[in-house]
Amino acid sequence: MIKYNFNEIIALLLSFLILNNLLLIGLNFSDFFLKINLILFFIVLLGFYFFKPFENWYLKIFFILIILISLGTPTFEWDPRSIWLFHAKRIFFDSSIFSVSDNYAPFSHNAYPNLVPAFASSLATFLGHWNEIFPKTAFSFMFLPPLIVSYVFFKNVKYLIFISLVLFIIGKYLFTGWADGLVAIYFSLSAFLAYLLLINENNSYRQEKILYFIAFSFFISLTLIKNEGFALLSILFLSIFIITIYKKNFKKNFKKIFYLSLAFLPVILWKTFCYYNGIGNDYVNLSLFSNILPRIVDFENYLLISYYLLLNEKFLFSLAFFVVIFWINWNKELFVFVFINAILYLLVLFLVFLSTPLDFHFQLDSTAARVIKTLSFLLAFFGLYNLNLRKDKIVN
Amino acid sequence: MNNQNSKKLSLFFLIICFLQIIYIFHFRSGFQYEIIKNPFEKNSGINFAVPDPVIETKNIIKKNKVESFNLSLSIKDNTALYQRIIEFNYPIRLKNNSDIFFFLKEETIPKECKIIDKGEFLLLTKC
Numbered sequence: 001m002i003k004y005n006f007n008e009i010i011a012l013l014l015s016f017l018i019l020n021n022l023l024l025i026g027l028n029f030s031d032f033f034l035k036i037n038l039i040l041f042f043i044v045l046l047g048f049y050f051f052k053p054f055e056n057w058y059l060k061i062f063f064i065l066i067i068l069i070s071l072g073t074p075t076f077e078w079d080p081r082s083i084w085l086f087h088a089k090r091i092f093f094d095s096s097i098f099s100v101s102d103n104y105a106p107f108s109h110n111a112y113p114n115l116v117p118a119f120a121s122s123l124a125t126f127l128g129h130w131n132e133i134f135p136k137t138a139f140s141f142m143f144l145p146p147l148i149v150s151y152v153f154f155k156n157v158k159y160l161i162f163i164s165l166v167l168f169i170i171g172k173y174l175f176t177g178w179a180d181g182l183v184a185i186y187f188s189l190s191a192f193l194a195y196l197l198l199i200n201e202n203n204s205y206r207q208e209k210i211l212y213f214i215a216f217s218f219f220i221s222l223t224l225i226k227n228e229g230f231a232l233l234s235i236l237f238l239s240i241f242i243i244t245i246y247k248k249n250f251k252k253n254f255k256k257i258f259y260l261s262l263a264f265l266p267v268i269l270w271k272t273f274c275y276y277n278g279i280g281n282d283y284v285n286l287s288l289f290s291n292i293l294p295r296i297v298d299f300e301n302y303l304l305i306s307y308y309l310l311l312n313e314k315f316l317f318s319l320a321f322f323v324v325i326f327w328i329n330w331n332k333e334l335f336v337f338v339f340i341n342a343i344l345y346l347l348v349l350f351l352v353f354l355s356t357p358l359d360f361h362f363q364l365d366s367t368a369a370r371v372i373k374t375l376s377f378l379l380a381f382f383g384l385y386n387l388n389l390r391k392d393k394i395v396n
Numbered sequence: 397m398n399n400q401n402s403k404k405l406s407l408f409f410l411i412i413c414f415l416q417i418i419y420i421f422h423f424r425s426g427f428q429y430e431i432i433k434n435p436f437e438k439n440s441g442i443n444f445a446v447p448d449p450v451i452e453t454k455n456i457i458k459k460n461k462v463e464s465f466n467l468s469l470s471i472k473d474n475t476a477l478y479q480r481i482i483e484f485n486y487p488i489r490l491k492n493n494s495d496i497f498f499f500l501k502e503e504t505i506p507k508e509c510k511i512i513d514k515g516e517f518l519l520l521t522k523c
Binding site: 058062065066068069071072073074075076081082085086089090093094104105107108127129130131132133134156157160161163164167168171172174175176 | 402405406409410412413416417420421424425426427428429431432435436437438439440441442444445446479480482483486487489490
């Protein structure tokens with residue numbers, strides 16, 4: 001009989017309860033059920049802290065510090081205020097995620113998915129009134145499932161390196177109410193689980209059914225955090241498709257890939273709802289081609305995008321970390337998997353920037369450093385995992 | 397790696413993590429002791445998050461029991477102020493057909509508008 005890891009169970013439960021919160025609001029359940037769901041969330045969290053108090057104590061301490069910082073930080077930046085917390089506020093007062101169908105305050109991007117705002121609104125429901133500080137901690141709580149499940153794969157020093165990479169790359173995004181840090185962590189963990197469960201054939205994790213459930217809930221979460229999540233999960237599935245076809249084991253993995261691809265359903269339903277209610281997306285509309293065509297032929301634009309995206313100190317550090325570790329311990333399969341995902345994501349970023357309806361320089365200046373975090377964390381995470389594999393080789 | 401080295405490395409990265417937390421807390425967070433004293437209070441942190449005229453709109457709306465409001469062209473042209481007023485006052489909504497208007501104090505108010513309330517930065521009028 002397979003014994004499930006304590007951290008896997010906690011991560012799955014927390015992730016499930018966050019998704020369940022959105023489902024309950026979506027199905028119009030009363031505040032009573034939302035509160036029960038939230039109480040269960042906190043009970044599981046207490047279980048994580050006190051059931052095995054000395055296991056993974058680094059994360060326990062750092063997470064408390066992050067929550068304390070979050071509880072003393074105002075929400076003054078544009079994205080957290082005018083998009084995420086405003087969505088949460090609307091869900092709290094309207095008791096629905098569908099009230100955005102009136103497209104009130106279109107500047108708040110009503111078509112954005114609402115997983116984190118829904119969780120933030122439930123924190124306000126729990127509190128009994130709207131408040132600008134406490135609901136924001138939902139963003140920090142959302143980090144817990146991927147941070148906890150990482151402990152299954154990294155231990156002791158490796159886990160401390162992992163935490164320091166999170167603090168270095170994600171930094172203030174752990175508590176300020178921006179969603180970009182969440183996208184970076186959820187994508188990296190989703191890619192990692194996809195690699196273990198669908199690409200790499202020589203690991204015992206493939207036998208652990210619970211990891212498939214965790215991957216499934218991370219995939220759903222990724223698509224419902226931010227629009228980029230949908231693009232990133234598509235990239236992930238495309239890379240899985242390419243590699244499994246190349247390795248001639250697509251048929252063998254078809255069932256797993258099919259079931260995991262059902263994670264796209266919630267976001268497809270949400271986007272269908274937005275489409276039928278005329279809630280637009282600034283970036284995907286008819287002017288997309290008229291924006292991209294004049295820019296695509298100008299080489300200067302590519303240089304400018306590269307400058308903003310790639311000359312980022314955190315990205316360069318992660319790239320160097322990744323290259324050095326793969327230099328020391330070459331792992332072709334892992335390298336190809338990360339490389340395909342990274343290149344596809346870069347391509348998407350170039351296309352998005354070239355087609356922006358906003359001022360080109362303004363768009364790059366305001367978003368490049370945020371969106372490159374996903375790539376930086378992906379490289380750093382897989383670099384660290386490869387370092388882990390090297391250690392295992394030496395031990396064996 | 398022997399146990400002794402492993403312990404030294406753990407201690408090294410533990411210190412790195414703490415230093416990073418201190419850096420984020422001190423230089424990157426915008427942390428305010430006034431907020432952490434009571435982060436669960438209704439108006440906690442608003443003084444640090446939105447400008448005074450925005451807070452004033454809420455006070456005026458509450459005092460005059462306004463159900464929906466409209467904004468002068470000058471306020472609408474100021475994107476930051478416009479967006480902050482909308483999101484801060486929700487669930488009270490901006491309605492373009494509402495005859496209750498906010499004007500900035502320095503603005504010239506149309507003759508057909510009657511002043512209902514005066515604040516430090518804004519005027520509430522019925523037009």
